[in-house]
Amino acid sequence: MTHRAKAAAAGNVVVLGAGTAGTMLVNRLRRRLDDSWTISVVDRDDAHAYQPGFLFVPFGGPTDALVRSRHAFVHDGVELMLDEVDRVDPAARQVLLTGGRALPYDYLVVATGSTPRPDATPGMLGPQWRRTIFDFYTLEGAKALAEALKKFRGGRLVVHVTDLPIKCPVAPLEFAFLADDHLRRRGLRDDTELVYVTPLDGAFTKPIASGRLGSMLTDRGITVEPDFLVEEIRDTTLVSYDGREVPFDLLVTVPLHMGADLVTRSGLGDELGFVPVDRHTLQSKADPRIFAVGDASDIPTSKAGSVAHFSVEILVENLADLIEGRPMSHSFDGHANCFVESGDRKALLLDFNYDTEPLPGTFPAPYVGPMSLLKETRANHAGKLAFRWVYWNVLLPGRPLPLASAMSMVGKQTPEKEVHHARHDS
Structure with a gap:
């Protein structure tokens, strides 16, 4: 739709997080809402990262232009504030910044994403971190892993997923396939044992895709260690809660993912800091004036950019409905x-x-x-x-x-x- 919602009175929408979902949301809202409504988005820095590009960095992919200024992509009619959020006070309908400023809101959207937390697994952030244990979900980690792969001459390379949910759940599989291809091109595949360690009972969460992706792992000679819930990393060995051990020479791990700490401090999150919402309307189960979109919500589908894109379209129309005094009329199907x-x-x-x-x-x-x-x-x-x-x-x-x-x-x-x-x- 291109028409704008006409508000009976002025109001404001505050969005927490200027990542993929938050940026798309404020830009679409600005086109959709009447100018009597102000739109603000808060983030702690001015660095917007293209996270899908991190996957290619360990294999020699480009690092330039993966991070750009948030200001360059936020509509002129949206106020972008660079500040730290302390917490949300739903009773007062305010966002409290760490400097003491309070931002009132009529509607609040949490788009604070998810963050890898290597500190949550004992031994992951120990002396082997960025020596034999690497991640690629951060640009710094992907660059460090690129250097490690340059020096790798064979041995046991383990690709490991700590637990779900994670950003882009197929990315660990992609890394395993790309590592296989990379090692073959370098003539090191016969000298390398590739192991894929997952908490799932197969390669993916859905049966048909899991079967297809699992057969691809088998065809490439990649061993799968399923149902593996890591308890700790002991030196150069993954140890599961059931006592199984997977030793490695080089570990590429996807750490546990959690929501933003401010969500937990505000009493809006579950045990991992994700906001429980209605999976179709994205409305918080704790407060009808609060919504969550992108990786910040607990909806039962992939934490991926496509989900952010499709769900933002639904959320924009539902917010317009509420502002115009109508019940929400749009439903997200988890696409x-x-x-x-x-x-x-x-x-x-x-x-x-x-x-x-x-x-x-x-x-x-x-x-x-x-x-x-x-x-x-x-x-x-x-x-x-x-x-x-x-x-x-x-x-x-x-x-x-x-x-x-x-x-x-x-x-x-x-x-x-x-x-x-x-x-x-x-």
Whole structure:
């Protein structure tokens, strides 16, 4: 929609966090709401990172332009405040900054994301950190890992996921595939044992995708250690709660992810600091004037940029409904899609929501695609690389994309269709 919500009286929306979800939200809100409404967004610094780019850094990918100024992507009609938030006072409808200033709000949106917490696992931040234990979910970690891989000459390389949820849950799989490809190109694959350690019972959370991705791990000779919940890292060994041990020469770990501390201090979060919300409206279960979007919420789908994009579109319209005095009329279906880099300049594409798991087929159009679902293609790899431009130039500024926020079954093959096609082909 391009029309603006007309407010009966002036008001204000405050957004906490100017990351992917927060920036998209304020830019879309500014276009959607009447000018009598002020929109403010608060973040602690002026550094906006393109996090999908971190995955490629350990393998020689570029580091330039991965971090840019937040000011460059926030609409002129939005107030961007660089400050630390102490806590939210829902009773007073105020955001309290660490310097003592109070920001009143009519509606508050928490978009503070999620943060890797290596300090939460005993031994992870010990003497082996950035020596034999690395992460790639931060730019600093990805750069350090790049140097470690340059020096790596073989041994046991373990890719490890501490627990879910995490940002971009397919990224650890992508790293394993890219590591396999990288080592083959360097002539080190036969000298390296690759192990994928996961708390899941398979490669992914959904059966069809898990089967496909699991077979890809097997085909590449990558050993999977499932149902592994790490208790501690003891020197150069992962130790699980059930006593299993996985030694390593080089560990690439995805630490536990948690929400912002301010969410916990404000009494708005669960045990991990994520905001419990209605999964369709994104409205806080604790306060009807508070919402959470992006990685900051506890909705049961991927913490991924696509989820932020699709859910922001829903949230903008629901906020406009409330401001105009109507009940919320839009519902988020959990739509997510993501490319999965698989090495050799190929990638898969997953498209799913709360009720439908990733299925094979073509995207966005039937038969012609041009993207293939659950299938390795160079077109998918090109799509992932092209997304960086789309991110900076279309998504963040809040410009429309020709993709519906709700997932479509067009082009997808259900298990029944797959059986029918198999019989027909035979």
